[in-house]
Amino acid sequence: MDIPLSTIAVVGLGTMGTGIAEILAVAGREVIGIDISDAASRQAVAALEASTARGVERGRLTEEERRTALARFRTFSDLHAAADAELVIEVVPESYEAKQRVLRALDGIVSPTAVLATGTNALSVTRLAADSAHPERVLGLHFFNPAPAMKLVEVVSSVLTSPQAVAAVTALARELGKEPVALGDRPGFVADGLLFGYLNQAAAMYEAKYASREDIDAAMRLGCGLPMGPLALLDLIGVDTARTVLDAMHAASHDRLHAPAPVLRQLSDAGLTGRKAGRGFYTYEAPGSGTVVPDALTPTITAEGAAAGSGRPVRSVGVAGSGTMASGIAEVFAKAGYDVVLAARNPEKAVAAVGRIATSLARSVDKGRLTAEARDATLARIAPAGSLDAFAEVDLAVEAVAEDLEVKRQLFAALDKICRPGAVLATTTSSLPVVACARATSRPQDVVGMHFFNPAPAMKLVEVVRTVLTADDVHATAREVSRAVRKHPVDCGDRAGFIVNALLFPYLNNAVKMVQEHYATLDDIDAAMKLGGGYPMGPFELLDVVGLDVSLAIERVLHREFHDPGLAPAPLLEHLVAAGCLGRKTGRGFREYARR
Known part of the structure; x- marks a missing residue:
C-alpha cells in the first residue's frame, strides 16, 4: 500500500531542518516546522524568505511559486502540531536521549500509519527504532548540508523497518530531485562512515x-x-x-x-x-x-620558509626518468624558464620523453593556454640525454624513476658521484623513505623530497619532504623552486605517505572494506562520496585510475610504518591485484573497461 506524504513535519529548525523544510515547501508539500525555540522558528522563516527571494532573482522560482511555498511553511513550538503529518523528520541535536525523547512523544501524537524519520548521521537507527511503539515505521533519512544544494540522501533501514516506509521516503527523495541511496544500519552509513575516519x-x-x-x-x-x-x-x-x-x-x-x-x-x-x-x-x-x-598559529612570511632568498641559486635542472611523471616535471621546469636536462636509460627513451612533452605543449596551444612561441621556447630549453653524466653541472637533480627503493638508492649513489658539490638532489617518491635515498650519498644534507602530483603540469601541489639530515638551505631551495614553477609547497616530515597519501589511502581502503562486507555497492559508494562529500571522483573510480597494484603497495607501506591493524590492506584489494585486475591499465579493476 502506498503511503501518501503530502503533509510533512520537520522537528528541529536549525540549519539542516530549515534547509529540509525549504526543499519540501518549494516542492509543494505542506510543511509543519517545530522547534521549542521561538527565535529558531523566526530565523527559519527569515531564512526561507531570503532563499526563495534569491531563487526568484536567479530565475529558479516565479514570484507566485515563492508566495505559495512560503504559505505552505508554518511554525509551531509544540510537537502536537505534527498530529496530521504523514511523515515526521527529526533533526534535533545528535544525541540518543534527545532523539528518543522526540520519537517517543510522537508515538502518542501522530497516526499509526505515519512514517518517522531520524536525520541522524551516525547514531544507530535500530536503537532509536527499538524504543518506539511502532519500530516498523522508523527509518533514517540523512540529508547533507546544505540540504537544498546537496543531491545525496541516505535512506537507512533497520531490521525492523517496513518496506512500504522505505519505498515512500525513497520516492519522496526522488521527487525532491535528490539521489537516494538505500542502506542498512551502521554508524556513519556510507558517506560519513568514510568521511569521518x-x-x-x-x-x-x-x-x-x-x-x-x-x-x-x-x-x-x-x-x-x-x-x-x-x-x-x-x-x-x-x-x-x-x-x-x-x-x-x-x-x-x-x-x-x-x-x-x-x-x-x-x-x-x-x-x-x-x-x-x-x-x-x-x-x-x-x-x-x-x-x-589570522591568529597566533597563522604562518608569517618569515616562518614560511626562512622566506625568499635563503635557498641555493637554481638555474638548471636535471630530471632523471622517461615516464609520465618525469616528462611532466621536465615540462613544468622548462615552462618556468629553467634549462632542463632530461636523462633516460638510453638516448631513444630520452628523445621519446621529449616527444611526449611536445605533444602535451601542442595540446596547450590548441586549447589557447600557451602561445606557439612559448611552446617553442619551452622545448628549446629541454635537452635529452642518454645517461646521468649530463647532470654534471645542474643546480638541482630531480629523480622520477620507478617507485622501488633499491632502484632509487642506486640512482642517488650515481648522482652523488656525478653532480657538482652544492647541487640539490631531490626524489619525487610518494611513499618511500627519503632518508634512505639520502644515505645512499656522501651528502645526505643535500637531499630533499619533492613529491609532485600526476599530471605534474596540471596539479598545483608539491609535498616538500625534509629528513632529519636535510640542510636548512636545501629545504628552502625546494620551497622556492616550487613557488617559481607556480606550485604550492607544503612541508612534510619523512614518514610514510607524507600528507596526502597518508590521509587518502586509508579512506580508499575503508571503501574497499565496505564492499567486501556487502554493506553497499561500488556505485552507491562512489555516488555517496561525489554527491554527499563533494569528491571529484568516487573511491573506486579513483582506485581504478591510480592502479590497484600502486594502491596496494602504498597501503602496505602505511601498514608497515604505523603498525595499525586498521591500515592493513583489505583482502579484496589483495585478491584483485593477485588476479591481475589492476584497474584501467589492464581493462579490469573494480569495474571493467573497454580495451583500447
Missing part, C-alpha cells in the same frame, strides 16, 4: 605537529581536488559533532582509526567547536562566520 586522521596528524593546519588543508584541496581541507571541514561540521559521530563509530567498529583524536575532545570541551563558536582549528571573524582571520 579521514577527518579523524587529519586531526591526529595536526595534533602530532606533523604538518600545519594550513598545509594539511592545502594538501588535500590541491592534491585530491577536494572542495575543502579536512580541518576547515571539521570546523564547518562542528568539532563537537565530529566527536559524537566518531564515538558512535568507534563503539560499533572498535577500530582505532575511529577513536576520536584527543584534540577533538580538547577543543570541544573548551567550547572551541568551529565556525559556530567563532573558533575551532581556525579562528573566524565572528561566531557563525566562514571568514578566517
Whole structure:
C-alpha cells in the first residue's frame, strides 16, 4: 500500500531542518516546522524568505511559486502540531536521549500509519527504532548540508523497518530531485562512515605537529581536488559533532582509526567547536562566520620558509626518468624558464620523453593556454640525454624513476658521484623513505623530497619532504623552486605517505572494506562520496585510475610504518591485484573497461 506524504513535519529548525523544510515547501508539500525555540522558528522563516527571494532573482522560482511555498511553511513550538503529518523528520541535536525523547512523544501524537524519520548521521537507527511503539515505521533519512544544494540522501533501514516506509521516503527523495541511496544500519552509513575516519586522521596528524593546519588543508584541496581541507571541514561540521559521530563509530567498529583524536575532545570541551563558536582549528571573524582571520598559529612570511632568498641559486635542472611523471616535471621546469636536462636509460627513451612533452605543449596551444612561441621556447630549453653524466653541472637533480627503493638508492649513489658539490638532489617518491635515498650519498644534507602530483603540469601541489639530515638551505631551495614553477609547497616530515597519501589511502581502503562486507555497492559508494562529500571522483573510480597494484603497495607501506591493524590492506584489494585486475591499465579493476 502506498503511503501518501503530502503533509510533512520537520522537528528541529536549525540549519539542516530549515534547509529540509525549504526543499519540501518549494516542492509543494505542506510543511509543519517545530522547534521549542521561538527565535529558531523566526530565523527559519527569515531564512526561507531570503532563499526563495534569491531563487526568484536567479530565475529558479516565479514570484507566485515563492508566495505559495512560503504559505505552505508554518511554525509551531509544540510537537502536537505534527498530529496530521504523514511523515515526521527529526533533526534535533545528535544525541540518543534527545532523539528518543522526540520519537517517543510522537508515538502518542501522530497516526499509526505515519512514517518517522531520524536525520541522524551516525547514531544507530535500530536503537532509536527499538524504543518506539511502532519500530516498523522508523527509518533514517540523512540529508547533507546544505540540504537544498546537496543531491545525496541516505535512506537507512533497520531490521525492523517496513518496506512500504522505505519505498515512500525513497520516492519522496526522488521527487525532491535528490539521489537516494538505500542502506542498512551502521554508524556513519556510507558517506560519513568514510568521511569521518579521514577527518579523524587529519586531526591526529595536526595534533602530532606533523604538518600545519594550513598545509594539511592545502594538501588535500590541491592534491585530491577536494572542495575543502579536512580541518576547515571539521570546523564547518562542528568539532563537537565530529566527536559524537566518531564515538558512535568507534563503539560499533572498535577500530582505532575511529577513536576520536584527543584534540577533538580538547577543543570541544573548551567550547572551541568551529565556525559556530567563532573558533575551532581556525579562528573566524565572528561566531557563525566562514571568514578566517589570522591568529597566533597563522604562518608569517618569515616562518614560511626562512622566506625568499635563503635557498641555493637554481638555474638548471636535471630530471632523471622517461615516464609520465618525469616528462611532466621536465615540462613544468622548462615552462618556468629553467634549462632542463632530461636523462633516460638510453638516448631513444630520452628523445621519446621529449616527444611526449611536445605533444602535451601542442595540446596547450590548441586549447589557447600557451602561445606557439612559448611552446617553442619551452622545448628549446629541454635537452635529452642518454645517461646521468649530463647532470654534471645542474643546480638541482630531480629523480622520477620507478617507485622501488633499491632502484632509487642506486640512482642517488650515481648522482652523488656525478653532480657538482652544492647541487640539490631531490626524489619525487610518494611513499618511500627519503632518508634512505639520502644515505645512499656522501651528502645526505643535500637531499630533499619533492613529491609532485600526476599530471605534474596540471596539479598545483608539491609535498616538500625534509629528513632529519636535510640542510636548512636545501629545504628552502625546494620551497622556492616550487613557488617559481607556480606550485604550492607544503612541508612534510619523512614518514610514510607524507600528507596526502597518508590521509587518502586509508579512506580508499575503508571503501574497499565496505564492499567486501556487502554493506553497499561500488556505485552507491562512489555516488555517496561525489554527491554527499563533494569528491571529484568516487573511491573506486579513483582506485581504478591510480592502479590497484600502486594502491596496494602504498597501503602496505602505511601498514608497515604505523603498525595499525586498521591500515592493513583489505583482502579484496589483495585478491584483485593477485588476479591481475589492476584497474584501467589492464581493462579490469573494480569495474571493467573497454580495451583500447
